[in-house]
Amino acid sequence: MKSYYDRPLLKGPHWGSNVVTYLFLGGIMGGLGLISLLSDDRPEPEMKKLRKATRYTAFALAAINPPILISHLGRPERFLNMLRIVKFKSPMSLGVWGLVLYSGAAGANALRELADDGVVPRMLKFVAPSATVPIQALLGAFMAGYTGVLISATAIPLWAAGKRHIPAFSVCSGAASASALATLLSTLQGNHDVIPRLERLEMAAAALEIALVADFRKRGGAVTAPLFEGRVGKRLRDFTIIGGIVVPFALNAIGGAFKLPKSIDALRSIAAATLTLVGGYVLRESLIEAGKLSANDPHVAFRQPS
Amino acid sequence: MATGFFTDATLCIGCKACEVACKQWNELPSDGFEFTGNSYDNTSQLSGTTWRHVDFVERESIDENGITASWSMLSDVCKHCTNAGCLEACPTGAIVRNEFGSVFVQPDICNGCGYCVVSCPFGVIDLIEAVGNGDDAGKYALATLHEDRLNDRKTALQATGGVAGKCTLCYDRQRIGMVPACAKACPTESIQFGEIEELRERAKRRVETLLERGVDARLYGADDVGGGIGSLNAFFLLADSPEAYNLPVEPVLPSTRQAMGYAAAAAAALALATLGWAIFRGDGTDA
Ligand code: SF4
Ligand code: SF4
Numbered sequence: 001m002k003s004y005y006d007r008p009l010l011k012g013p014h015w016g017s018n019v020v021t022y023l024f025l026g027g028i029m030g031g032l033g034l035i036s037l038l039s040d041d042r043p044e045p046e047m048k049k050l051r052k053a054t055r056y057t058a059f060a061l062a063a064i065n066p067p068i069l070i071s072h073l074g075r076p077e078r079f080l081n082m083l084r085i086v087k088f089k090s091p092m093s094l095g096v097w098g099l100v101l102y103s104g105a106a107g108a109n110a111l112r113e114l115a116d117d118g119v120v121p122r123m124l125k126f127v128a129p130s131a132t133v134p135i136q137a138l139l140g141a142f143m144a145g146y147t148g149v150l151i152s153a154t155a156i157p158l159w160a161a162g163k164r165h166i167p168a169f170s171v172c173s174g175a176a177s178a179s180a181l182a183t184l185l186s187t188l189q190g191n192h193d194v195i196p197r198l199e200r201l202e203m204a205a206a207a208l209e210i211a212l213v214a215d216f217r218k219r220g221g222a223v224t225a226p227l228f229e230g231r232v233g234k235r236l237r238d239f240t241i242i243g244g245i246v247v248p249f250a251l252n253a254i255g256g257a258f259k260l261p262k263s264i265d266a267l268r269s270i271a272a273a274t275l276t277l278v279g280g281y282v283l284r285e286s287l288i289e290a291g292k293l294s295a296n297d298p299h300v301a302f303r304q305p306s
Numbered sequence: 307m308a309t310g311f312f313t314d315a316t317l318c319i320g321c322k323a324c325e326v327a328c329k330q331w332n333e334l335p336s337d338g339f340e341f342t343g344n345s346y347d348n349t350s351q352l353s354g355t356t357w358r359h360v361d362f363v364e365r366e367s368i369d370e371n372g373i374t375a376s377w378s379m380l381s382d383v384c385k386h387c388t389n390a391g392c393l394e395a396c397p398t399g400a401i402v403r404n405e406f407g408s409v410f411v412q413p414d415i416c417n418g419c420g421y422c423v424v425s426c427p428f429g430v431i432d433l434i435e436a437v438g439n440g441d442d443a444g445k446y447a448l449a450t451l452h453e454d455r456l457n458d459r460k461t462a463l464q465a466t467g468g469v470a471g472k473c474t475l476c477y478d479r480q481r482i483g484m485v486p487a488c489a490k491a492c493p494t495e496s497i498q499f500g501e502i503e504e505l506r507e508r509a510k511r512r513v514e515t516l517l518e519r520g521v522d523a524r525l526y527g528a529d530d531v532g533g534g535i536g537s538l539n540a541f542f543l544l545a546d547s548p549e550a551y552n553l554p555v556e557p558v559l560p561s562t563r564q565a566m567g568y569a570a571a572a573a574a575a576l577a578l579a580t581l582g583w584a585i586f587r588g589d590g591t592d593a
Contacts, residue, residue: 001549004363004549004551005347007350009428009554010424010427010429013423014423014433034578034582038582073417074418074467074468075418075469078417084399089395089561089564090395093397096397141571141572144571145568145572148570149568151424152563152567153564153567154395154425154560155425155426155427155429160558160560160563163563163566163567163570164567171571171575200585201578201581204582208574208577212574302548303554304427304558306558
């Protein structure tokens with residue numbers, strides 16, 4: 001096959017672990033928005049506890065994630081230049097605005113819970129309308145998905161070929177990771193009654209995720225090799241596919257089917273949640289690393305995916 | 307009036323005067339020396355600080371006359387696309403289309419997010435590595451506008467790197483009526499600068515002449531290259547297939563994939579929300 005000394009045609013991403021962390025936490029923020037909506041306005045005490053936990057955590061992540069995003073910039077002091085314009089053609093631009101709006105909604109929801117807990121004057125409860133709950137959930141779906149759109153809408157052949165799959169499994173991975181994080185938090189709080197529901201949500205998200213990843217591999221052809229083969233592929237298989245989806249799914253299924261002794265069940269659920277979180281991180285990391293490898297192969301870049 | 311480049315591979319002698327002139331005028335630092343062994347090409351690629359790059363394509367054919375080897379050289383450059391992936395992707399609005407129809411990176415706006423880098427279907431634009439703010443701060447003082455050059459060499463410049471860089475089509479020179487440095491330096495007029503329409507006419511006549519003479523010649527980017535990109539303001543006359551010069555045969559404008567991406571994400575979110583609703587609130591006790 002003809003090429004120019006096999007030199008790369010494209011330039012790969014300069015993104016490192018800070019971007020991976022941003023994508024991972026962004027996915028969790030998205031999933032927490034959904035759980036916060038699902039647990040909203042319920043009479044059961046365990047749901048009330050879950051609601052508060054997700055809202056405080058979402059707000060905390062909304063505070064942590066922007067500095068992580070800023071740290072990857074070549075000129076961090078110019079971050080605010082991203083807020084000069086809104087650009088519908090740029091997922092990076094829309095994403096930054098999504099992050100800003102999500103943080104606002106998450107802040108409003110956290111404020112209402114703080115007022116409810118009496119930490120701040122109860123009057124403040126009326127400052128933030130409850131419409132911010134579904135709004136946070138909607139923006140959360142955007143937060144979890146736009147990063148997938150962002151990488152698909154590039155020239156990198158692997159990412160481009162995944163325009164149907166990557167955004168969808170990013171959303172699933174975000175929801176699974178958020179359920180896992182909420183499980184860990186609920187375990188810490190001793191809020192055990194809510195865990196079976198979180199684990200079922202995690203299983204649903206994981207099942208959809210693995211189906212989409214498998215379909216991507218099947219349909220993507222040679223372009224997907226950097227993601228599924230070699231060093232990156234092995235890591236993805238060990239930590240995400242097996243360690244982060246199959247094993248936690250099995251553990252959660254066991255937890256749902258059998259009544260295990262309390263302490264063993266707690267260990268089981270902690271293990272499943274931790275593995276899911278690691279898998280979610282490695283998924284994002286593999287996507288970025290495989291993107292770099294994909295950019296280095298000129299043969300897949302001569303005819304770019306539509 | 308849109309201006310651009312017509313770069314003709316059949317006239318290039320591989321002298322690299324364009325590379326040197328560009329580096330000098332734009333005060334671009336060296337990318338370091340690497341002996342590649344790939345013909346006479348030790349530049350290898352365009353980069354944030356290399357805005358012209360001469361490809362050295364070596365061709366060999368064996369027939370009854372023995373082995374014949376031939377070279378084809380081509381000076382590659384940013385294409386200044388009609389629909390530019392880099393420009394669309396840029397979240398700060400640093401990349402704009404200027405009054406000459408060129409795609410221009412405003413170095414004082416860019417925050418180095420790197421999204422343009424992965425959004426160029428031709429692998430042109432790249433980040434310029436950040437250097438310290440100390441003594442070597444001036445190392446990456448790239449030229450931008452003529453006024454800045456005269457007044458304060460560092461203000462609007464990419465003084466400390468960390469931003470994206472690519473060919474400006476010599477915006478500063480064009481503003482004072484000068485021809486871009488590479489075109490000025492090219493001794494064979496392999497690089498021609500001018501008004502796009504006129505260049506296209508010239509290029510089409512040139513191809514006809516070459517084909518009459520039995521030379522393999524084709525235009526790249528004078529007309530729509532497909533994939534939503536449109537024509538290129540810097541287009542080429544090639545003497546071989548595009549791959550030979552590391553040019554994509556079917557480039558695609560990345561933003562065309564967005565609608566599908568958002569739809570896929572929305573479908574997944576909707577599916578999960580429905581399942582979640584059933585799991586959390588499907589017990590009939592909805593408050
Ligand atoms: S060739 Fe690449 S860097 Fe140049 S205008 Fe087109 S998209 Fe932008
Ligand atoms: S690196 Fe600079 S020019 Fe490129 S997309 Fe980001 S802000 Fe725009």
